[in-house]
Amino acid sequence: MGTQKAQVSDKNTNPALSTPQVKDIMTTEVFTLVESDTFEMADSLMKWRRIRHVPVVNEGGALVGLITHRDFLKVAISRLAEIELKELKKAYRSIKASDIMNSGVLVVSPEMPLSEAAEILNENKFGCLPVVDEEKLVGIITEADFVRTFYEWQVKFQ
DSSP states (O other): OOOEEOOOOOSOOOTTSOOOBHHHHOBOSOOOEETTSBHHHHHHHHHHHTOSEEEEEOTTSOEEEEEEHHHHHHHHHHHHTTOOHHHHHHHHHHSBHHHHOBOSOEEBOTTSBHHHHHHHHHHHTOSEEEEEETTEEEEEEEHHHHHHHHHHHHHHTO
């Protein structure tokens, strides 16, 4: 499949201790691309939805890669720096998602404790982690999800 699943530890095996999990704050309305979608489509989607991470899925909905804003910029700079505007638009339509996506993406399960997901994001300096259940993309958890959740928690308890 090309993804690596981060393991859920058994630190809190007592069900009475309700440890927040990835599924509690992940984004479930995930905008995705397929491998044959174009660079132009990725550009439009990222601008339209104001997002920095786009999972790439196959026809069955399984995650096959991830395009980040950083990947997008890297391709734009390296491949398109010397191209005139007319040719640039043509190039945007010819570069496929599969050409710029990262495969071998680290994924997490919806049941992973939030503390472990935060640790993975922090230690690896990732901006997001795709959330996969039974090999299907079910969500994405981003730095913004943690910030939003912290803000909502602060507002609730003030």
